[in-house]
Amino acid sequence: MSPRLDHYINGQTRPPASGVYLDSYEPLCGQVSGGVAAGNADDVAVAVAAASAAQADWRARRPIERGRIMLALAAKIRAQSAALSEIERRETGKPPWQAAAEIEVAAQYFEFYGGLVNVFQGEKIDLGSGYHSYTSREPYGVVGVITPWNAPLNQAGRAVAPALAAGNTVVLKPSEFTSGTSVAVARMAVEECGMPAGVLNVVLGAGAECGAALVSHPLVRKVAFTGSPRAGREIAHIAADRIIPLTLELGGKSPNIIFEDADLAQAIPGAVRAFIINAGQVCLAGTRLLVQRSIHDQVVAGLAKAVQAFKVGPGADAMVGALTTPAQYERVKQWFQIARDEGLNAVVGGEVVENPEWGQGWFMPPTVYAGVTNDMRIAREEVFGPVLVVIPFEDEADAVRIANDTEYGLAAGIWTQNLSRAHRIAASVEAGQIYVNEYGAGGVETPLGGFKSSGYGREKGIEALHHYTQLKCVTIKL
Numbered sequence: 129m130s131p132r133l134d135h136y137i138n139g140q141t142r143p144p145a146s147g148v149y150l151d152s153y154e155p156l157c158g159q160v161s162g163g164v165a166a167g168n169a170d171d172v173a174v175a176v177a178a179a180s181a182a183q184a185d186w187r188a189r190r191p192i193e194r195g196r197i198m199l200a201l202a203a204k205i206r207a208q209s210a211a212l213s214e215i216e217r218r219e220t221g222k223p224p225w226q227a228a229a230e231i232e233v234a235a236q237y238f239e240f241y242g243g244l245v246n247v248f249q250g251e252k253i254d255l256g257s258g259y260h261s262y263t264s265r266e267p268y269g270v271v272g273v274i275t276p277w278n279a280p281l282n283q284a285g286r287a288v289a290p291a292l293a294a295g296n297t298v299v300l301k302p303s304e305f306t307s308g309t310s311v312a313v314a315r316m317a318v319e320e321c322g323m324p325a326g327v328l329n330v331v332l333g334a335g336a337e338c339g340a341a342l343v344s345h346p347l348v349r350k351v352a353f354t355g356s357p358r359a360g361r362e363i364a365h366i367a368a369d370r371i372i373p374l375t376l377e378l379g380g381k382s383p384n385i386i387f388e389d390a391d392l393a394q395a396i397p398g399a400v401r402a403f404i405i406n407a408g409q410v411c412l413a414g415t416r417l418l419v420q421r422s423i424h425d426q427v428v429a430g431l432a433k434a435v436q437a438f439k440v441g442p443g444a445d446a447m448v449g450a451l452t453t454p455a456q457y458e459r460v461k462q463w464f465q466i467a468r469d470e471g472l473n474a475v476v477g478g479e480v481v482e483n484p485e486w487g488q489g490w491f492m493p494p495t496v497y498a499g500v501t502n503d504m505r506i507a508r509e510e511v512f513g514p515v516l517v518v519i520p521f522e523d524e525a526d527a528v529r530i531a532n533d534t535e536y537g538l539a540a541g542i543w544t545q546n547l548s549r550a551h552r553i554a555a556s557v558e559a560g561q562i563y564v565n566e567y568g569a570g571g572v573e574t575p576l577g578g579f580k581s582s583g584y585g586r587e588k589g590i591e592a593l594h595h596y597t598q599l600k601c602v603t604i605k606l
């Protein structure tokens with residue numbers, strides 16, 4: 129068993145006030161691996177007090193000074209990539225190559241915002257010669273960040289880096305299933321990179337107790353949440369009562385649209401990657417594949433073949449790892465039954481299989497259902513597992529109608545060699561991210577966020593700095 133993981137508050141490791149620890153798991157072998165502090169409102173109060181006390185000094189520093197510490201942290205994360213990746217591989221069940229790629233992205237967030245904050249400035253407003261008027265962007269104070277388990281340090285870095293760069297201090301509550309790298313990086317920041325104690329604190333524990341206490345704390349002035357629409361709604365109620373701003377990055381059921389003029393040699397493996405990566409536990413996953421009827425059968429046959437090329441398992445050579453939580457493993461199994469009840473037979477996958485290489489790990493066969501209509505539950509609800517539904521369409525108008533017939537609006541893919549068509553569809557689909565001819569393209573520089581029930585506010589890019597600051601306008605009569 130791994131040792132128990134404690135909070136990291138004000139530059140110190142701190143056991144939970146309650147003395148209670150939650151089980152943590154190792155998805156690759158389906159076992160309990162240790163314990164994680166079960167934080168409560170008492171622990172949150174200590175962390176928020178530390179963040180609040182550290183804020184005036186952090187905010188008063190020149191952006192270039194804050195940025196220098198963040199660049200040092202980016203370099204340290206890179207230098208420790210092997211150790212951090214191993215923590216995430218064990219906690220999430222991802223293949224090692226993918227864990228390493230996500231640690232690199234986390235480093236890039238600190239690098240990007242550590243530099244960008246130097247050119248993030250207010251504006252002079254021209255009121256004629258009688259006045260001097262200008263705007264400045266000011267931090268909120270203490271920001272609460274709550275992250276899920278599917279890409280732990282990547283998602284933590286995405287919110288923490290712009291919040292800190294802008295002069296806020298942070299209390300981060302990672303998922304209780306994947307807290308290891310958040311604690312490790314907060315410790316690195318304070319103990320090895322010169323970040324003052326209290327600027328970045330990590331409290332651990334379950335959402336309903338520890339997460340809700342963080343959102344409710346009177347000194348937390350802004351919250352960034354990534355996770356399920358269910359929890360997002362509960363948090364939004366608390367934030368509405370407190371009148372504090374919220375960034376919500378929630379789920380998706382994103383359409384990935386293949387037109388008959390697409391390069392299928394690119395589109396078919398691209399469509400498989402779009403739903404299979406991270407065993408489908410990706411909010412942005414392209415899980416509704418809309419295929420023009422004239423090429424439907426050809427694409428379905430190609431998908432069945434392409435899926436077999438993606439190895440699933442615990443090994444370093446696997447493309448697809450395990451599901452991360454025991455509840456998620458059970459939920460995906462239930463989806464196979466729901467699909468059967470809706471009269472669907474899987475083209476590939478569709479049931480749990482015994483595989484000696486998989487042992488007791490929470491591995492799930494990648495699954496494709498064809499003959500799906502957009503009114504079926506499996507086409508409307510987020511599975512958060514490696515499950516793709518294929519839906520035929522007739523023409524552009526039909527594709528747009530089906531693509532937008534969903535409560536979500538996080539992402540959409542378009543596969544076509546017709547540039548005008550790509551622009552027409554990009555303009556018509558209701559989603560925060562549109563990818564043409566490469567699903568998931570982009571980087572830390574490209575803004576991310578949802579339309580409709582996929583959330584509001586934006587992460588990434590320069591856009592995120594607007595969301596972690598509030599605008600002040602000063603006007604002086606000369």
Ligand code: NAD
Nearest residue numbers: 275276277302303334335339340355356359377378379411
């Ligand atoms: P979840 O909502 O159960 O948990 C996310 C985080 O919120 C965890 O830290 C959890 O402890 C905390 N939490 C849960 N209930 C809470 C509450 N009432 N108050 C405060 N905190 C609470 O989600 P999950 O199961 O960890 O993640 C899967 C979901 O996240 C999927 O729906 C997925 O689409 C979504 N997601 C979205 C994005 C995005 O960027 N849009 C990224 C990753 C995951």
